[in-house]
Amino acid sequence: MVHETIARVTARIVERSRPAREAYLARVERMASKRPRRGALGCANLAHGFAACGAHDKAELVADVVPNLAIVTAYNDMLSAHQPYERYPDVIRRAAHEAGAVAQVAGGVPAMCDGVTQGRAGMELSLFSRDVIALAASIALSHDMFDAAVMLGICDKIVPGLVIAAQAYGHLPIVFVPGGPMPSGISNDQKSKVRQLYAEGKATRDELLAAESASYHAPGTCTFYGTANSNQMLMEAMGLHLPGASFVNPGTPLREALTVAAAKRALAITALGNEYTPAASVLDERAFVNGVVALHATGGSTNHVIHLVAMARAGGIYLTLEDFDDLSRVVPLLTRVYPNGSADVNHFSAAGGTGFLIGELLKGGLMHPDARTVSGLPLGDYAKEPYLDDGELKFRDAPAASLDEAVLRPIERPFSPDGGLRVLRGNLGQSVIKISAVAPERHVVRAPARVFHAQEEVEAAFRAGELSRDLVCVVRFQGVKAIGMPELHKLTPILASVMAHGHQVALVTDGRMSGASGKVPAAIHLSPEAKAGGPIARIRDGDMITLDAVAGTLDVEVAPEEFAAREPASCDLEPHEHDYGRELFANFRLVATGPELGASSLG
Structure with missing residues (x-):
């Protein structure tokens, strides 16, 4: 049933x-x-189709049986x-x-x-x-x-x-x-620890490369x-x-x-x-x-x-x-x-x-x-x-019982009664969050916003010691129409480090994080995106944001009239429009749908 x-x-x-x-x-x-009727193809068409085949295969394809x-x-x-x-x-x-x-x-x-x-x-x-x-x-x-x-x-x-x-x-x-x-290579816990130490300046590049190479080997x-x-x-x-x-x-x-x-x-x-x-x-x-x-x-x-x-x-x-x-x-x-x-x-x-x-x-x-x-x-x-x-x-x-319940559970004893993905909605639009790796006590975060327009800006602020506090890290102009909606994995060890020092931390972005989304609560795929004039473009440093994965909400605590009257932020995206073939994808960015419709340029 x-x-x-x-x-x-x-x-x-x-x-x-x-x-x-x-x-x-x-x-x-x-x-x-x-259905394909090779025998009905023109002789030149068919000859091209099997020109490189051996004699046996040519005979079979000609017969069309x-x-x-x-x-x-x-x-x-x-x-x-x-x-x-x-x-x-x-x-x-x-x-x-x-x-x-x-x-x-x-x-x-x-x-x-x-x-x-x-x-x-x-x-x-x-x-x-x-x-x-x-x-x-x-x-x-x-x-x-x-x-x-x-x-x-x-x-x-x-x-x-x-x-x-x-x-x-x-x-x-x-x-x-x-x-x-x-x-299997080195344990994932070992790899993750070295990444965090490197982000904090406590591990060398050689140590990081050795760990990554032992993992992907x-x-x-x-x-x-x-x-x-x-x-x-x-x-x-x-x-x-x-x-x-x-x-x-x-x-x-x-x-x-x-x-x-x-x-x-x-x-x-x-x-x-x-x-x-x-x-x-x-x-x-x-x-x-x-x-x-x-x-x-x-x-x-x-x-x-x-x-x-x-x-x-x-x-x-x-x-x-x-x-x-x-x-x-x-x-x-x-x-x-x-x-x-x-x-x-x-x-x-x-x-x-x-x-x-x-x-x-x-x-x-x-x-x-x-x-x-x-x-x-x-x-x-x-x-x-x-x-x-x-x-x-x-x-x-298949086995009638799990051979390791630390990894795979029967349906009577799940790790969680509900799934690992949630949809968040609120006055910032709609987004998704992966909570399967997020500790329950971090499913709700309320903290002031710190706004960035690139991963590199977050990295610079972290190295300057500016992120040692409770914050919702807002990274915008990362959407499909802006720069193709890249994954923002560089943020994971940075924000994990801030969180490890006892701070409330969350990420809000119109970009992606993918299957590597980890223990930092991350509201991703936020739509409408900043490039399309979405509410994320109106967030300012210090705005209080609440991410509530339990209630399924994502809101900025600004009076509606004041928020609506704000001029959306702008971002110079020209550096992302050329080199590495990015200019060839201009039409893709122009016609792509929002993530809720598949972020597709194919209609």
């Missing part, structure tokens, strides 16, 4: 989305009726998570041949590492890279040579961009293929529960992965077996067979509600409050912040993975992983068990884990 709130919110989304969803599905049906699998890859050497994808096309081609089919790399998409660009100019391109990825993947699939696709992507904006593209090609079966997390995703690993959990909860595929380490026999199985499964569900499962049939309203529920239950990345909205809208489904908020109030927090705890995703996986998590949420009626998946099983059968039996991939039931 599905929980009443889950059913009610889903029904509300269905009704709200009905006109857009019906129009989208009509387009999908139209495309499905024109076997499926052709598109590989869309985000491989590069810059992202540790994506470096293992270098070998995947060969593995997938072999798997396709074993299945009597063909596979081709249809195209690559860009993939930037937010860990490299944090605090740098490149971070101002990060959010827009999601839209570029969606466009690039759509171009890759536009050759109309393919019956299905596998998407090779993991990290922050890559998976959401690929899902948006999958929605555009909703008539194709599309399976997402993960790469898995790197092995091998191929695979970073092991903390940020956006990349939230992506993997979501793809499984939304039915786009095979069961239990998300957190198997790279370079292992089990990882390769899952890749082979994903490729063969994509080929088995094309329109040429009897199990046709187009992406549009998987990515329905139930899938997105399941995704939001899993995000809340794991204290996942706040980036997904933006990304899930954009991903859903690409398929004519309208998610709102109200939906996130209502679901958060009934979904318990079942995990403690850094930054919500000291464990990493390898510890989460060892404790029972996604199989145990999904099983507990299903047991509580908090997910739709009948949601369709690429595996052919309904989500109700996703409480599984993969294993190898004499080299053969098999699936077994």
